[in-house]
Amino acid sequence: MELNIPIDEQIISSALLNQIIFWLFIIIFVIVAAVILVFILRKILSSHKLYPAIFEKKIFMLTVPEFDLDKNDENKVKNIKELLAGVENFYASLGGLMPHKGFKTWLFGRYDCWSFEMVVGSDGLITFYMAVPVYLENYIKQQILSQFPHCQIEEVEDYNIFNQQGYVAGGYLKLAKQSMFPILTYKQMETDPILGILSTLSKLPPGHTVAIQFVMRSASPNWRKRGVKVASEMQQGKKLKDAMSSASSTALSKTLGKPSDWLPTSTKKDDSKPPELYKLSPMEEQMVKFIEEKAAKSGLDVNIRIITFAPVENLAKDVLRHIANAFSQYSSYQYANSFKAVLKGSGNKLIQDFIYRNFDESNYCVLNSEEMASLWHLPYPNTEVPRIKWLQAKRLAPPVNMPATGIVLGENDFRGMKHIVRIKDEDRRRHMYIVGMTGTGKSYFMSHMALQDIAAGKGVCIVDPHGSFVEDILPYIPKNRLDDVIIFDPSDMERPMGLNMLEAHTPYEMDMAAQEMINIFYKLLPDPAMAGPMFEHYMRNALLALMADQDDPGTLVELARIFTDETYRKQKLEHVTDILVKDFWEREYPASQKGSTGSDMLSYVISKTGRFVENELMRNIIGQSRSGINFRQVMDEGKILLMNLCKGKIGETNSNLLGLIAVSKLQMAALGRADLPEDQRNDFYLYIDEFQNFITDSISIILSEARKYKLNLIMGHQFIAQLVQNNDTRVRDAIFGNVGTVAAYRIGVDDAETIAKQLGPQVSEYDVMNTEKFSVYLRLLIDNAASDPFNMKIYNFKDYFQADKGIVAPLKELSRLKFGRDRKIVVREIVERSRIGQMGMPARPKF
Numbered sequence: 043m044e045l046n047i048p049i050d051e052q053i054i055s056s057a058l059l060n061q062i063i064f065w066l067f068i069i070i071f072v073i074v075a076a077v078i079l080v081f082i083l084r085k086i087l088s089s090h091k092l093y094p095a096i097f098e099k100k101i102f103m104l105t106v107p108e109f110d111l112d113k114n115d116e117n118k119v120k121n122i123k124e125l126l127a128g129v130e131n132f133y134a135s136l137g138g139l140m141p142h143k144g145f146k147t148w149l150f151g152r153y154d155c156w157s158f159e160m161v162v163g164s165d166g167l168i169t170f171y172m173a174v175p176v177y178l179e180n181y182i183k184q185q186i187l188s189q190f191p192h193c194q195i196e197e198v199e200d201y202n203i204f205n206q207q208g209y210v211a212g213g214y215l216k217l218a219k220q221s222m223f224p225i226l227t228y229k230q231m232e233t234d235p236i237l238g239i240l241s242t243l244s245k246l247p248p249g250h251t252v253a254i255q256f257v258m259r260s261a262s263p264n265w266r267k268r269g270v271k272v273a274s275e276m277q278q279g280k281k282l283k284d285a286m287s288s289a290s291s292t293a294l295s296k297t298l299g300k301p302s303d304w305l306p307t308s309t310k311k312d313d314s315k316p317p318e319l320y321k322l323s324p325m326e327e328q329m330v331k332f333i334e335e336k337a338a339k340s341g342l343d344v345n346i347r348i349i350t351f352a353p354v355e356n357l358a359k360d361v362l363r364h365i366a367n368a369f370s371q372y373s374s375y376q377y378a379n380s381f382k383a384v385l386k387g388s389g390n391k392l393i394q395d396f397i398y399r400n401f402d403e404s405n406y407c408v409l410n411s412e413e414m415a416s417l418w419h420l421p422y423p424n425t426e427v428p429r430i431k432w433l434q435a436k437r438l439a440p441p442v443n444m445p446a447t448g449i450v451l452g453e454n455d456f457r458g459m460k461h462i463v464r465i466k467d468e469d470r471r472r473h474m475y476i477v478g479m480t481g482t483g484k485s486y487f488m489s490h491m492a493l494q495d496i497a498a499g500k501g502v503c504i505v506d507p508h509g510s511f512v513e514d515i516l517p518y519i520p521k522n523r524l525d526d527v528i529i530f531d532p533s534d535m536e537r538p539m540g541l542n543m544l545e546a547h548t549p550y551e552m553d554m555a556a557q558e559m560i561n562i563f564y565k566l567l568p569d570p571a572m573a574g575p576m577f578e579h580y581m582r583n584a585l586l587a588l589m590a591d592q593d594d595p596g597t598l599v600e601l602a603r604i605f606t607d608e609t610y611r612k613q614k615l616e617h618v619t620d621i622l623v624k625d626f627w628e629r630e631y632p633a634s635q636k637g638s639t640g641s642d643m644l645s646y647v648i649s650k651t652g653r654f655v656e657n658e659l660m661r662n663i664i665g666q667s668r669s670g671i672n673f674r675q676v677m678d679e680g681k682i683l684l685m686n687l688c689k690g691k692i693g694e695t696n697s698n699l700l701g702l703i704a705v706s707k708l709q710m711a712a713l714g715r716a717d718l719p720e721d722q723r724n725d726f727y728l729y730i731d732e733f734q735n736f737i738t739d740s741i742s743i744i745l746s747e748a749r750k751y752k753l754n755l756i757m758g759h760q761f762i763a764q765l766v767q768n769n770d771t772r773v774r775d776a777i778f779g780n781v782g783t784v785a786a787y788r789i790g791v792d793d794a795e796t797i798a799k800q801l802g803p804q805v806s807e808y809d810v811m812n813t814e815k816f817s818v819y820l821r822l823l824i825d826n827a828a829s830d831p832f833n834m835k836i837y838n839f840k841d842y843f844q845a846d847k848g849i850v851a852p853l854k855e856l857s858r859l860k861f862g863r864d865r866k867i868v869v870r871e872i873v874e875r876s877r878i879g880q881m882g883m884p885a886r887p888k889f
Contacts, residue, residue: 098175099156099157099173099174099175100174101171101197101198102172102198103196104194104195106422106432106433107192107432107435107808109808122228123228123229126416126419128189129189130412131411132186132189132411132415133340133410133414133415135340136342137261137339138260154175154259156172156175156258156259157171157173157174157255157257158170158172158258160254161251161252162203162243163203163251164203164205164251168243168244168427168431169201169431171198171201172186173399186420190420192433192437193420193433203349207353208353209354210349210351210358210393211352211358211362211385212349212385212389212393213347213385214346214383214386214402215348215369215381215382216405217379217381217407218373218380218381218382219379221269222272223329223332223333223379224378224410225380225381225409226371226374226378227372228415235371236416239365240427241368243429244428246361247357249353250350251351252349254347254348255345255347255348256345257347257401258342258414259342260340260342261408266337266341268289270334271288272285272286272289272333273334273337275289277322277330279321280320281320328377329377329378339412341410342408342409344406344407344408344409346417348362348366349393350362359385363385366381369381372417435814435833436809438456438805439456439457440461440463440832441822441829441832443824443829444461444462444463444464444824445464445466448466449464449494450463451490451820451822451836452818452837454834454835456832463822463834465783465823466824467725469783469823469824469825470727472783473745474755474781474782475777475781475783476759477759477760477787477793477797478758478785478786478788478789478818479761479788480760481815482787483815484758484787485510485511485731485758486816486837487758487836490838490842491756492504492515492727492756493842496519496523496682497523499680500724500725501677501681501682501724501726502726503676503683503685503704503708503727503728504683505685505701505730506731507688507689507697507735507736508688508732509687511729511731512529515684516684516849517845517849518839518840518845518846519849526681527681527682527684527857528671528682528860529684529853529857529858530684530687532687532691535658535662536864537858537865538659538662538865539670539671539861539863540868541663541666541670541671541700541704541707542664542666542669543555543558543559543664543706543707544596544597545589545668546589546595554710555589555706556581556582556585556589558702560582561739562738563581564738565698566699577646577647584604584605586623587604587614587627588604588614590615590618590623591617594875596614597664597665599651599876600876601648601651602647602652605644605647606644615628653695654699657696659692660699660700662869664700665872666872667871667875670863671683673707674711674714674715677708677724677753678724685704701730701735704736705728705736708726709743713747715751716751720750725754726753727754727756728756730755730757732759732760734764734765734773739770739772739773745781757781761793762792762793763792778800782823783821783823784821785818786800786801786805786810786820790811791811793810794811795807800821801819805831816835816836816838817834819833
């Protein structure tokens with residue numbers, strides 16, 4: 043029977059079919075296009091250029107102390123293994139992080155990776171770095187510090203091993219076998235495994251740079267299933283090949299069975315005996331144990347990249363091969379795993395992945411925590427490999443009661459946490475002692491403090507034997523303090539500023555001035571053969587007689603005249619009220635002239651002052667009866683006194699004399715403030731660079747008493763031996779016995795023991811000998827109690843204060859006009875008072 047379909051219906055059916063096919067094609071096209079777009083979008087979104095901010099990486103340089111452990115050689119192997127077991131725990135904690143997964147991870151890719159690196163940079167040093175995502179920064183830092191407590195983790199700009207001229211070679215390491223097989227680790231080795239790699243890096247010729255990069259992330263838990271399955275199958279009597287084949291079987295193959303199972307029953311071989319179990323050899327049993335041990339620990343997906351740079355292409359490739367060969371120590375070729383190097387030359391993708399620390403999904407291997415501990419960790423103390431970048435001095439935590447007020451001293455950076463270091467005004471009254479080699483940053487430190495005091499309106503005096511301290515801060519003095527500035531520059535011979543030590547007002551000040559002047563002569567011109575009670579007796583009576591006339595006090599220039607000019611002596615004695623001084627000059631001294639004692643003393647006293655009196659520059663300063671500076675007024679009114687005693691301009695001895703006189707007069711002015719209630723005494727800060735040249739044995743008085751009168755000392759110098767003269771340790775003992783705050787920059791071997799005791803036990807001799815430039819160990823006085831020492835980075839004052847070099851010249855000119863005097867007038871007065879050329883002294887000089 044024929045089925046007759048009308049023509050119209052056939053046409054409609056054909057059209058409908060074509061329409062269905064068309065729409066199916068459209069749907070398939072759209073689906074394919076959508077899939078392609080999704081994969082293109084995935085490729086773009088997984089690019090390093092679109093990292094979410096939380097996954098952006100920070101670069102940190104890691105340094106540890108070179109000497110910290112004191113281990114006996116016979117325990118060295120045991121100790122290293124114990125230490126590496128701790129590093130293994132570190133990697134176990136990282137491997138335990140939850141890996142990213144889900145559609146979002148599939149679309150955007152995994153960003154939860156970090157990098158540990160060993161780098162030989164342009165400085166030739168082996169440096170350790172890490173690059174970690176922002177969200178993992180604190181976690182990984184804490185884990186590192188738990189194993190390396192003294193590690194310094196410093197955020198840095200990314201390093202660059204490349205140069206404009208040269209060649210790059212790169213490659214990566216892969217496991218020769220499947221990841222379930224372990225490499226050799228520190229547990230099977232006698233020494234620290236990375237020593238071989240570090241040794242290779244340390245032998246690079248100049249101009250060669252290298253980076254070994256371990257980019258890693260936590261592995262999915264599925265990585266261990268295959269290893270566990272293979273080990274189980276082998277323990278059930280299978281060979282390695284059969285066990286691996288069985289472990290690789292899919293669920294479908296297990297359901298269908300083997301091809302032989304598909305044959306009819308009659309064709310199957312009739313074997314009623316059970317198959318004989320394979321007996322594992324001892325080495326195979328050991329291999330099973332290794333596989334199980336690897337699978338039992340945390341796993342990490344790891345890219346291992348090696349990038350080299352050298353002036354010549356062949357050299358870059360040779361270095362690459364040598365470093366890759368250094369990893370052969372981890373190989374056990376028969377029953378475990380090994381690394382194989384895949385050298386890529388200068389491939390753009392490899393270099394790009396290295397720079398951006400991308401994780402390459404196609405070239406990674408799975409390593410457990412034990413294996414990674416053997417491949418990368420920070421060097422341990424006493425590692426005998428040259429050219430490692432060590433931490434020069436260990437970092438210490440700041441005190442928990444760090445002051446929130448007071449001037450800023452610097453910044454403490456401990457374990458990534460930064461703290462501003464301050465000191466209160468009350469604690470500054472116990473003085474500050476600064477010691478350190480030349481060029482370590484003492485002047486910057488003192489300048490920063492002085493400028494803060496000046497900006498705060500406080501009184502300041504700077505005694506500078508080099509001139510650079512004063513010259514450096516002059517442009518930074520704020521405009522509202524310009525009227526308070528007094529610049530004492532003895533090299534200005536046209537308008538010398540007077541400085542008379544014999545200007546005193548009370549009997550106490552006179553006695554103190556006389557004693558200080560004797561101490562100054564002893565310090566500047568030591569002569570054990572003539573020094574002693576007799577010299578002091580003559581000198582004291584002479585000085586007291588010269589100071590007695592309050593209206594016209596004598597000076598050191600007239601010291602010789604009082605011994606030789608009877609008329610002048612009688613004139614001065616009219617003002618003397620001390621009967622013992624009068625008795626000396628009226629009875630004892632004339633009697634001494636009958637023998638040789640008087641003439642001997644005269645010669646000796648004149649010889650002490652002659653070198654200063656005979657020097658025109660010094661004579662015009664110390665020969666003025668009135669000082670150009672009122673030191674008491676300077677202190678009470680909070681002036682800024684800058685004493686530029688540049689040795690290169692006026693000579694070392696002259697510089698020391700003027701500094702000694704100024705410090706002594708400040709001391710007398712401070713003690714004279716007893717007539718003021720304590721709450722009306724303003725703090726005055728005395729900064730002395732190379733202070734050992736400007737103090738006498740009376741320093742103990744300043745340190746113990748002057749604080750009550752708010753004369754606060756900040757003293758800096760280079761080494762402790764400068765405080766000891768002729769085995770006399772009184773000055774040194776006074777410093778360490780009275781100073782509240784101690785700041786130690788890098789010092790020499792001879793001082794290390796003393797300073798380490800002051801800062802111990804946290805700070806060792808090695809630490810103070812290797813402190814970095816512009817870094818200091820500080821024992822800070824806080825609420826009149828010494829804190830535990832800690833390290834501090836000082837600030838560059840030039841970054842915190844605004845300079846105006848245009849004010850320097852007007853400041854100097856204004857100061858010399860206000861406080862200096864015309865040279866011709868000064869000379870005329872000195873000649874008139876001292877009778878130079880008329881009393882048996884050298885002929886009158888030509889002025």
